[in-house]
Amino acid sequence: MIVSKMRSGTNHLVSLLKSHPQIACYGEVFRDGYNVTKLLGKEFADYVPIDARTSNPNQFLDDLEVFVRNESEAFGFKIFPDQFLPVEQIAERTGLKVIRLVRTNLLATYSSDLAARLTGQGSVRVGQEVRKVKLDFNAQEFEQFIEFQSSMDDEVNKSLEIIPNDRVFEMSYTDMASTEIYEKLQNFLGVEQQTLTSNTRKRNSSNIVDRFKKPRRVISYLKRRDLMDWAAE
Template sequence: MDMPASQRYVIMSTPRSGSSHLVRALEAHPQVACLGEIFNTRGGAMRRLGIKSPETVAKAVNEPLAYLEDVMTAWTQREDAKPVFGFKMMLHHDARVIDQIVSDPSWRVILLRRDDILAQWSSLQIAKTTGEWGSKKKKARAKAGIEEPTTRIEFKARVFEMYGNKLDTRYGTLKQRLVGHQVFEISTEAIDERRDEMLAFLGVDPALAEPAPGVGERQNGSSLEDRFTNYDEVLRYAREHGLAVTA
């Protein structure tokens, strides 16, 4: 594999944190590639590389480190390969890959976290309820002229707090393990504002980037009020605990 260590990076985040927008923002630079969730066997990374097969899917699951090597090799062999290569991982994904990244300080890490945890949590709960994790079905409904259904969930303070505590633990543990790495921490809400800083962190000239693509279509575009059956309780809880409500 012919890829300088200085030209590799990984986005580490959690579901519903706006990482898809971050990928688009980075990909707008002519020298930066981000293949998204390469370990998501239902995602588009394998198709983009032209390597999707039952054997490749099995390798991604059973031999993830060897699969990562294959992905990087396939990327460097493309005629249109951008020099700076990256992908994203969720913090709950395969621990073997995270261990490998942690053990190799040559990987640059972009650590993404969403400030509006209420928006993140509610979007996650709705995805679990509907089974829709991407925008494919939403786009199909729009094309067919079908009205978008409204899904509401009940806010349960204890469940929400357990989720927040789990996020704090995962991010805190990872940050401790990444001591010695080049790490760029950023909030979802600051992606557009700090994109030039991120690009400089990756070693490219920010002036070459195309205009930031903007947030685009959210996987859950409804307002926070439309996501809950007990929105008054959400507002009360947010006020008492000093939480941002921005969605």
């Protein structure tokens, strides 16, 4: 189970895990609107209503496990804070492991979210053209964003307290550039070592302040608040 927040690289991580021959990895299977029959198969038509998945999440995951068992040693999905209803119910599942993916650079998260909403383009597939946009920086809006993100982190951490530490693998957004982290991750998941590949690519520059129309204004804000480590990622 990949536990994270939006704009934290989850699509890239899901794509990497899906490239492993022993892993079946899906998206937000507990999200209302998730296209169950298209993404999983017609066998899951009974689970199209979100209530059918969240009212008895273990039954849903049991059926999903049977569905993938012939081809995969492990299966997974991602879950965001607003989908945390089933976590307590599935925490005791045999073999459940959690990948806790965090993105500590909140200016990067904020700008990525703005760009995605303005362009209508979230993740970018390899070979796909990136829709570029320069962003306005609103300090008050950004501070509200920070507060909201912090509250979500608190909620997530509290929910995960019931899961033993040895079943949680923590990684950061920047870790995803490291080959070593994927070796450790595959060991954690109990699968053979493979070179993982993704069909998605980074859509925004690593120079975060350059994503904005007035980067000097953003730098000034970061300096005043001792947050210059967020200027790049």
